[in-house]
Amino acid sequence: xxxxxxxxxxxxxxxxxxxxxxxxxxxxxxxxxxxxxxxxxxxxxxxxxxxxxxxxxxxxxxxxxxxxxxxxxxxxxxxxxxxxxxxxxxxxxxxxxxxxxxxxxxxxxxxxxxxxxxxxxxxxxxxxxxxxxxxxxxxxxxxxxxxxxxxxxxxxxxxxxxxxxxxxxxxxxxxxxxxxxx
Amino acid sequence: xxxxxxxxxxxxxxxxxxxxxxxxxxxxxxxxxxxxxxxxxxxxxxxxxxxxxxxxxxxxxxxxxxxxxxxxxxxxxxxxxxxxxxxxxxxxxxxxxxxxxxxxxxxxxxxxxxxxxxxxxxxxxxxxxxxxxxxxxxxxxxxxxxxxxxxxxxxxxxxxxxxxxxxxxxxxxxxxxxxxxxxxxxxxxxxxxxxxxxxxxxxxxxxxxxxxxxxxxxxxxxxxxxxxxxxxxxxxxxxxxxxxxxxxxxxxxxxxxxxxxxxxxxxxxxxxxxxxxxxxxxxxxxxxxxxxxxxxxxxxxxxxxxxxxxxxxxxxxxxxxxxxxxxxxxxxxxxxxxxxxxxxxxxxxxxxxxxxxxxxxxxxxxxxxxxxxxxxxxxxxxxxxxxxxxxxxxxxxxxxxxxxxxxxxxxxxxxxxxxxxxxxxxxxxxxxxxxxxxxxxxxxxxxxxxxxxxxxxxxxxxxxxxxxxxxxxxxxxxxxxxxxxxxxxxxxxxxxxxxxxxxxxxxxxxxxxxxxxxxxxxxxxxxxxxxxxxxxxxxxxxxxxxxxxxxxxxxxxxxxxxxxxxxxxxxxxxxxxxxxxxxxxxxxxxxxxxxxxxxxxxxxxxxxxxxxxxxxxxxxxxxxxxxx
Numbered sequence: 001x002x003x004x005x006x007x008x009x010x011x012x013x014x015x016x017x018x019x020x021x022x023x024x025x026x027x028x029x030x031x032x033x034x035x036x037x038x039x040x041x042x043x044x045x046x047x048x049x050x051x052x053x054x055x056x057x058x059x060x061x062x063x064x065x066x067x068x069x070x071x072x073x074x075x076x077x078x079x080x081x082x083x084x085x086x087x088x089x090x091x092x093x094x095x096x097x098x099x100x101x102x103x104x105x106x107x108x109x110x111x112x113x114x115x116x117x118x119x120x121x122x123x124x125x126x127x128x129x130x131x132x133x134x135x136x137x138x139x140x141x142x143x144x145x146x147x148x149x150x151x152x153x154x155x156x157x158x159x160x161x162x163x164x165x166x167x168x169x170x171x172x173x174x175x176x177x178x179x180x181x182x
Numbered sequence: 183x184x185x186x187x188x189x190x191x192x193x194x195x196x197x198x199x200x201x202x203x204x205x206x207x208x209x210x211x212x213x214x215x216x217x218x219x220x221x222x223x224x225x226x227x228x229x230x231x232x233x234x235x236x237x238x239x240x241x242x243x244x245x246x247x248x249x250x251x252x253x254x255x256x257x258x259x260x261x262x263x264x265x266x267x268x269x270x271x272x273x274x275x276x277x278x279x280x281x282x283x284x285x286x287x288x289x290x291x292x293x294x295x296x297x298x299x300x301x302x303x304x305x306x307x308x309x310x311x312x313x314x315x316x317x318x319x320x321x322x323x324x325x326x327x328x329x330x331x332x333x334x335x336x337x338x339x340x341x342x343x344x345x346x347x348x349x350x351x352x353x354x355x356x357x358x359x360x361x362x363x364x365x366x367x368x369x370x371x372x373x374x375x376x377x378x379x380x381x382x383x384x385x386x387x388x389x390x391x392x393x394x395x396x397x398x399x400x401x402x403x404x405x406x407x408x409x410x411x412x413x414x415x416x417x418x419x420x421x422x423x424x425x426x427x428x429x430x431x432x433x434x435x436x437x438x439x440x441x442x443x444x445x446x447x448x449x450x451x452x453x454x455x456x457x458x459x460x461x462x463x464x465x466x467x468x469x470x471x472x473x474x475x476x477x478x479x480x481x482x483x484x485x486x487x488x489x490x491x492x493x494x495x496x497x498x499x500x501x502x503x504x505x506x507x508x509x510x511x512x513x514x515x516x517x518x519x520x521x522x523x524x525x526x527x528x529x530x531x532x533x534x535x536x537x538x539x540x541x542x543x544x545x546x547x548x549x550x551x552x553x554x555x556x557x558x559x560x561x562x563x564x565x566x567x568x569x570x571x572x573x574x575x576x577x578x579x580x581x582x583x584x585x586x587x588x589x590x591x592x593x594x595x596x597x598x599x600x601x602x603x604x605x606x607x608x609x610x611x612x613x614x615x616x617x618x619x620x621x622x623x624x625x626x627x628x629x630x631x632x633x634x635x636x637x638x639x640x641x642x643x644x645x646x647x648x649x650x651x652x653x654x655x656x657x658x659x660x661x662x663x664x665x666x667x668x669x670x671x672x673x674x675x676x677x678x679x680x681x682x683x684x685x686x687x688x689x690x691x692x693x694x695x696x697x698x699x700x701x702x703x704x705x706x707x708x709x710x711x712x713x714x715x716x717x718x719x720x721x722x723x724x725x726x727x728x729x730x731x732x733x734x735x736x737x738x739x740x741x742x743x744x745x746x747x748x749x750x751x752x753x754x755x756x757x758x759x760x761x762x763x764x765x766x767x768x769x770x771x772x773x774x775x776x777x778x779x780x781x782x783x784x785x786x787x788x789x790x791x792x793x794x795x796x797x798x799x800x801x802x803x804x805x806x807x808x809x810x
Contacts, residue, residue, distance in 0.1 A: 029410045029576075034793040036576045037605060037666040041337075041366050041566035044731045045779050046786040052665060054790065056607040063602065116502065123509070172596075178506065179630040 003054075006078060007061040017075060017138050019065060028062045068130070069164045072137050076157060079144060083161045095163055102126065102170060106177060119178055126167050126174075133164045201336040203366065203567035204327045205374070205559025208316065208340055208354065210272040210397035210423065211526065213237045214553060215323040216560035217331060218569070223378065223557045226330045228253075234552060235326075239318045240267040243306030250307070252322045260454075264447055265291060266305045270425065271319075273397045274301065274312040275357075276350030313357045320361035337366040339563040341555050343398040344370035345418035345582050347628055348640050351668055366566040368667045371395075372402035373413055373579055374558030375524040379549060380406045387519035388414075390507075392537055392545065393555075394500065395525035397423040401504045403511040403518070412578045415510035415601045417503045422496065424460070424527030430492040431456035431484070435473065439480035448475045463489050464529055490532045497536045504540060510601045515541050523547040524554055578603050581664055585640075588625035590615065592634045597662045600630065604668060609661040611677075618650040622658055624674050624683075645674040645683040721771040725763045728775055729756060732782060735789060743788045755781055 008015045011027040035054040040047045064070045073083050105122060112118040140157035205223075207214045212234040216225040225233045232254070240256035240263060242249050251259070260267050268291065279293060279301045292304040302309040320340075327335060340363075342354050351368055358365045372391035379389070386406050393400040400418040404411055432452040436442075455473060462469045468485040508514060521537060523545045528534065534545050549557075565575055580603050586596040587610075598608050614622065622645045629637030648656055657677040664670050675682045732752070740749055759774040 025407075029407065029412075031794065032578060033410065033576050034796075035790060036578070038367075038566060038576050042568040042727070042731055044728055044735070044782055044786060046783045047731070047735075047790070050783075050786055050790055052605045052663075053607075055666075056605045056663070059603045059606050060608070173632075176630055176632050180636075 069168050072161050130167050136160050201567040202331045203563035204338045205563045206340045207556035210270050214556035215327050216556040218564045223560045225553050238269040239315050241305035241307040268315050271312050271315040276353040316357035317360035337364040339367050339369050339559040341369050341371045341374045341559050344400045344416040345420045371555045372400045374555045376404045378554045378558035390518045390521045393524035394527040395423050401507045409575050413580045415507045417507040428453050428456040501540050521545045583628050586627045588634050594627050594637050604664045607663045612658045613654050614656045617653050620648045621646045647681045648676045649679050717768040721768045
């Protein structure tokens with residue numbers, strides 16, 4: 001297995017944001033069937049080490065391609081664009097306002113009559129926000145790959161991904177809050 | 183009666199002998215051992231025909247001679263000798279003294295702080311750690327399996343709740359080591375249940391496994407697809423189970439009787455009575471209660487409605503965990519094809535009712551919920567032992583809790599998120615925050631919460647010798663690797679200077695190496711030999727394992743993948759190892775193993791490449807077939 005191939009090549013998929021999930025999972029499963037440590041419980045130490053390394057690589061690959069935010073970041077990386085979410089401050093005021101409002105809601109969730117229902121509502125809201133970003137990203141990414149937008153002028157796709165990461169961070173914070181309620 | 187060892191047709195991987203492998207369900211209340219016999223996975227009974235071994239250990243120390251009783255005979259002594267009779271020890275595994283105090287409202291044992299954080303229980307045979315107590319249970323099960331199967335065991339798969347953290351897993355592995363068992367794999371209980379279930383029914387699709395045992399609750403969402411078991415998510419509570427139902431009833435009785443806290447013996451008696459009431463309430467609408475203990479007596483009635491009210495908050499907690507697991511899997515309740523019920527506590531009708539409501543499906547409980555986990559583990563053990571070379575079953579499991587690192591301000595930064603498929607390797611870069619800083623402390627954490635103080639600390643180590651630089655210039659890469667057992671190792675490296683530091687994570691609540699050594703010495707299995715003899719024996723076994731593995735590999739495709747010279751080199755080194763093995767020096771054997779290993783690396787890599795090539799070409803032929 002060539003660990004230097006990119007994840008799309010690894011699973012024999014075209015490089016694109018839209019991927020056929022069942023093709024991805026079929027390729028992943030048939031590769032895991034071969035390299036997984038389950039097959040090397042009685043193998044030599046070298047085989048075991050190699051097997052863990054490859055199985056971990058496959059897991060990393062499928063995790064990257066399966067999740068929209070990670071996939072978007074990875075696609076930009078393949079275009080030579082490293083997204084640095086911490087340094088990206090050029091978010092639209094509208095977006096930041098939304099985020100602030102959501103964060104405020106999150107802070108008072110614990111005091112609601114039914115905090116679990118309030119959390120579910122928050123999850124739904126950010127899921128739809130994220131879906132809107134995904135559509136935007138696809139359009140921006142197509143521009144890059146069709147050379148309408150050159151690599152040097154890619155700020156749009158980058159900004160969208162930064163927002164996606166922002167929303168993902170919020171989702172993790174909701175998850176964390178949920179843990180504390182139980 | 184002498185037992186004949188019969189190989190099943192088509193299963194014996196000739197010319198190699200079929201290996202004896204077992205699956206062990208090390209439960210809070212009961213434990214079981216299972217194996218493949220007559221081509222069928224089944225639990226093994228003791229000579230009296232009992233399959234369940236109560237997970238109770240009693241230490242007897244009369245007249246200077248100490249002995250240990252395990253199982254029903256120990257359970258019978260719970261009231262007579264509460265301080266030396268240890269039950270539900272699984273709840274103490276991998277726990278610190280402070281955890282144990284919050285757990286045990288009325289635990290009758292006397293706890294002692296050890297050199298590590300692990301609590302010891304004072305007994306008539308001396309102070310015992312939960313790991314030692316568990317190993318007594320494992321020893322009895324292993325002996326039962328050896329007698330029934332007629333030979334030494336090559337290895338075992340031991341099940342743990344999916345929600346067990348790193349410390350609890352390590353403690354379980356330590357217990358197996360003490361019992362002299364080779365652990366092929368720690369397997370999550372719900373996954374084991376799914377294996378038993380899936381192979382029985384040949385069921386493809388998405389399954390929820392709802393596992394409510396005596397002391398733990400697990401929920402797992404799995405997809406079964408062409409022999410691949412993929413755990414999509416898992417969640418639960420490692421301190422919630424049927425015991426809490428009993429506890430709720432016992433507290434209710436005390437309240438009705440106007441009693442405050444009672445002595446430990448009475449508390450235990452009450453718990454037993456409560457357990458009985460719970461069982462009767464599965465079929466009756468109300469049960470008369472008549473209690474007279476040493477310190478109070480009470481007569482009354484408990485109705486099913488009262489019982490339901492008492493347990494509803496506990497069940498609601500499990501349903502919330504189900505919801506989270508679904509969300510982590512990216513699914514909703516409607517996507518679940520069926521719900522499998524595991525664990526004795528799923529016999530409670532209210533539990534079935536609430537779970538059916540949530541998933542909108544009738545829960546399946548047609549496999550004995552007490553046995554299904556052990557049966558699944560034995561199927562996996564058989565696969566891992568290599569008894570089914572043509573079987574394509576693969577288990578893709580996940581880590582139950584996030585792993586992270588302490589960052590500035592006492593915050594936990596997640597490096598591997600929970601429900602990530604294992605094995606997994608992930609690295610993250612950090613930097614120094616002070617000019618000239620030459621060392622960096624790495625605090626390894628487990629948990630979901632944001633503050634370090636709310637997470638469990640697994641280990642702490644330091645990376646030293648970083649060349650002095652301005653703040654922020656150093657690039658320190660911290661790498662977390664989790665193997666297929668869910669066990670973690672961590673390394674840190676400064677990239678500009680190549681300074682490196684590694685740690686195999688030994689959880690703070692685990693045993694120290696000194697403790698393990700002492701226990702191995704104490705344990706009567708190894709009392710006869712000294713440490714060197716043990717090392718020698720271990721290296722010989724390892725040598726055999728490596729030689730056998732390589733022989734199989736060479737026979738399979740050595741002539742295709744290796745040149746004559748490469749093959750000769752390997753054969754020579756195998757010969758060297760075979761000779762070293764006859765000698766008495768463990769170090770010489772280890773050296774020969776290492777040398778053989780490094781020479782066989784190329785072969786291992788080529789074999790792997792060839793298999794991958796085959797797998798991929800097989801796939802494209804399949805898909806061509808589909809298009810026609």
